[in-house]
Amino acid sequence: MTYGISERVRVEHSAESVRRVALVTHGLHRNGGVGTVVSWLRDGLRASGRFTVDLHDLATSAGDRSSRRLRAPRSWWRRSVLSGRADAPDERYWGANAVELEFMRYRPRRELTAALADYDLIQVVCGSPAWAAPVLAAGPPVVVQMATLARWERDSHPKSCGYALAGWRAAMTRITDRIERSTLHAVDAVLVENQPIFNWIEALGQPNVVLAPPGVDTDRFSPSPAGWRSDGYLLSVCRLAEPRKGLDRMVRGYAEILRTRPDAPPLVLAGKGRLEPSVAALIAELGLTHRIVVRPDVSAGDLPELYRGASVFLQTSYEEGLGMSVIEAMACGVPAVATATYGSRESVVDGRTGWLVPLEPAAEVSQFLAARVLDVLDQSGPGMAAAARHRCEQAFSQQVALGRFVETYDRLLGAGGARR
Incomplete structure (x- = not known):
């Protein structure tokens, strides 16, 4: 199968050197930019020949049907918050407990912690670093690829809701901000997309922050043979x-x-x-x-x-x-x-x-x-x-951008084989 990655990214490897990566994200099929990065990174890592990748998708909605919901007492007795798709055996979906409360979506789940424990590395791709909090107890090194901070994103939104809802959102943002700060201290590496967020996290005291914007497949996304068109x-x-x-x-x-x-x-x-x-x-x-x-x-x-x-x-x-x-x-x-x-x-x-x-x-x-x-x-x-x-x-080519991720993994795991 061809994933569009440059042959130069491929390396000779033995079966023993292939590393298992858990790619953890949120709202995979609803979140445009995050979903694009997840697909790009998954395909690139697999095509390199050095990694196997499984997707773990975390619930984002207060009405999530795989979660235990405060407003649905029958869901309290749900035996598992794990579900999957028959057409995607490498993709797992995880609900949350009391999912209506935003901060509960950032809490660990025993099942999720156990499922992630056997991977060599956990790569979290997220909008806000709070989404890495549920995986910290699993054991493997955790790398966060993040776009922004919840407070920055929400402060930029046009304000159009009433006082009660605005107050609730402000409270959730304060809690999320605290979770983000503690999570950024606890993870093993942070990959960021722009210089201001790099500066902020470095000032926070995280010693392993890397400016590593994701890339695109420049073979697939290529100019028209006719060139730029002024009438387009x-x-x-x-x-x-x-x-x-x-x-x-x-x-x-x-x-x-x-x-x-x-x-x-x-x-x-x-x-x-x-x-x-x-x-x-x-x-x-x-x-x-x-x-x-x-x-x-x-x-x-x-x-x-x-x-x-x-x-x-x-x-x-x-x-x-x-x-x-x-x-x-x-x-x-x-x-x-x-x-x-x-x-x-x-x-x-x-x-x-x-x-x-x-x-x-x-x-x-x-x-x-x-x-x-x-x-x-x-x-x-x-x-x-x-x-x-x-x-x-x-x-932003596949080779250049993916190389930043792989270099970070090699620093954390060493250049040798998978974690034992």
């Missing part, structure tokens, strides 16, 4: 119902583009889920229904061609740990115009591979976005397209 559509790929993605700002920015250039290419909003109702209402209010195309639940197999048909990739997030869709687009030779989050500042070289749009003043983000998109379409597109591809090959 404008494109965004994200979780469509996620307010943090700021799609309302993108829609307003597109309206600004049309005021300057009525014949501008259409805007395609693609990704997982369905468009947030407020954004759909804004599209209708601005009279853009026939200019904006919504493509929900785009399959992973369709992504490369979707990127290749674009002229500019747009991202208007309030916060991003990295933003895998930006890197995928750049690998396909598409310049990116993105708000200057921590993540986009790591991936986009402002003025060379695309443009970074200031996050403040907030009222002017849409106008800044429009001006930068028009610059790409009118002037800088060809040069930025080539520079975007080159940057992905140099910094």
Whole structure:
């Protein structure tokens, strides 16, 4: 089976040297960026020939059916919180106890601890490092690959809930923040996606923190043979119902583009889920229904061609740990115009591979976005397209990015065989 990894990553190995890795994550089939990293890392480690990988997915929802739920007394007597999928024998799903309480999802489960004890290494791929807390008691070295901190992410969200709910969320965030700090001290290594989170964790006192953004398969995500096209559509790929993605700002920015250039290419909003109702209402209010195309639940197999048909990739997030869709687009030779989050500042070289749009003043983000998109379409597109591809090959290719992970594993386990 071919996974798209460079042959140079493959190594000669004996059966005795193959290491067993537990790849632990959360909301695997619901979480866009985290799920993308999990798939990339799983396939890359397997293709290297040095690792076997099993997936362990942790419950994220207050209504999770595999968990023991406070509001469902019959579930209290559930014998096991483990479930699986017949079509994915290497994938296990773990519920939680009292799952309605966020901090309980970060507690160990006896079954999970026992299941993880026989691995050589536990790799946690997560949005927040609190998700590593359930695995700390298992025994093997624990490596966390993280995107951001819960407090940073939640502070960036537009505030739209009532006082009671806001108070509850604030309390859960304070508890999660304490769990994150203690977990980051306890794990064996932390792999981070951007420089600000690296600086924060290093200052916290974690001695083994590595700037190691994940990568993409630059063979699969590659430019169109015809080259960059100025008449291609404008494109965004994200979780469509996620307010943090700021799609309302993108829609307003597109309206600004049309005021300057009525014949501008259409805007395609693609990704997982369905468009947030407020954004759909804004599209209708601005009279853009026939200019904006919504493509929900785009399959992973369709992504490369979707990127290749674009002229500019747009991202208007309030916060991003990295933003895998930006890197995928750049690998396909598409310049990116993105708000200057921590993540986009790591991936986009402002003025060379695309443009970074200031996050403040907030009222002017849409106008800044429009001006930068028009610059790409009118002037800088060809040069930025080539520079975007080159940057992905140099910094985010499979070989380079996966090497950072494997080097960390070798430091923890030694260059020899599996843990005995």
